[in-house]
Amino acid sequence: MEATHNGQVVYSAFISKGILLLKIKLIQPESVDFKAGQYLAVLLPNLDKASYYSIASSPNKKGEVELLVKEDKLGTGAAYLYSLQVGDVVQLHMPMGEAYLREDSDRNLIFVAGASGASYIRSMIHYLDETNHLSNREVHYFLGCREESELLEPDFMQALAEKYKGFHYYAALSHQEGWGGHSGLITEVVDRLMPNDMSEWQAYSAGSPAMVKAVADELIANKNLKPSEFFSDLYTPEA
Ligand SMILES: Cc1cc2nc3c(=O)[nH]c(=O)nc-3n(C[C@H](O)[C@H](O)[C@H](O)COP(=O)(O)OP(=O)(O)OC[C@H]3O[C@@H](n4cnc5c(N)ncnc54)[C@H](O)[C@@H]3O)c2cc1C
Known part of the structure; x- marks a missing residue:
């Protein structure tokens, strides 16, 4: 190369x-x-x-x-x-990469990251904030880590949640109980908190390939997301 x-x-x-x-x-x-x-x-x-x-x-x-x-x-x-x-x-x-932010869409957005997959989401969220595209839609960001100290920019994400009515940030820890936030696997938290009809939503995900596949399965099978609206460079669901 x-x-x-x-x-x-x-x-x-x-x-x-x-x-x-x-x-x-x-x-x-x-x-x-x-x-x-x-x-x-x-x-x-x-x-x-x-x-x-x-x-x-x-x-x-x-x-x-x-x-x-x-x-x-x-x-x-x-x-x-x-x-x-x-x-x-x-x-x-x-x-x-092909899993970039679709700027021609104004669908509601769900971002799901595991650990360093937050890097991929970070670029999109900063860009959407800078270009004033967080104010006109629902944007739900789920970040799964093992423990609280691994979370990426939690203060910035909380500040965005205060700035934009439609922006929601959910951190979930798989190896730390009693921390005041969500616990368990990120797919379980998505299943609990998101509506059952996400047929008009768009999704972006990064993390381990196994986690990304589990997220795609959850959103497509349980939440009615269209496979063509799921974006990741680590896994592409069948249409
Ligand atoms: C599209 C894309 C985006 C990515 N973005 C990021 C990102 O933003 N941040 C990030 O941190 N990662 C990211 N990754 C993941 C990153 O590319 C991988 O972690 C990659 O393996 C790191 O390369 P490496 O050269 O350090 O590991 P490699 O040397 O290729 O090793 C691969 C894995 O094998 C293990 N390994 C190597 N040698 C041994 C051995 N002797 N015994 C046992 N295990 C061994 C290593 O621990 C490592 O986990 C991304 C991957 C992709 C495909």
Whole structure:
């Protein structure tokens, strides 16, 4: 795979437990056009290999991309990205992916993420907020993690829920009881809280492939979502 862009790391810090936020300023070329929800490949130096990461930032930021990288001591891509220091140069191939935000639709939206899948949703939610497309519809964001410290930007999501009447944020923890929010698997929480007729809704999901398939099954079989309105680069339901 050939690099389309060279970038320079300008920021690297943990944003939640086990998730590193990397900001990469584009230097050659100096900008990228992409759609919210697309991803990129990081080319690993001296290896004939690339690792794939959602672009976590809004497409309105054309000169810089943000990545959220899950800690993985055995993964070569994660190990490389965790080793980077401010000033280091990286090679990227982008944009990639078909599960981007459909801007020509004004359907109500459900976003379902597991752990670092929140990166994919983050780009879309920031973009919808910046372009004033959260005010005219119902938007329900479900995020499943093991424990509270892993949640991504909970304060920002709570602030959006206060700003927009139709925006709802539900965090669910699978390995922490008694924390004041939802508990259990994210599919169970979706089943409990969403209406049975979601035939006019649109869905976006990211996380482990098994979780994304379970989310698609739940929404299509139990909630009447049209398969063609379910978007994920990790699983495509049959029409
Ligand atoms: C479209 C898309 C978007 C994605 N977006 C993100 C994102 O935004 N953030 C994110 O964190 N991830 C994301 N991922 C997932 C990420 O690409 C994977 O976690 C990928 O495996 C990381 O690559 P790697 O090179 O670190 O792991 P690899 O080196 O390819 O290893 C793959 C897995 O095998 C395991 N493994 C490797 N060696 C061994 C061994 N010797 N014994 C046992 N297990 C081993 C590793 O632990 C790792 O989980 C995305 C994936 C896709 C397809």
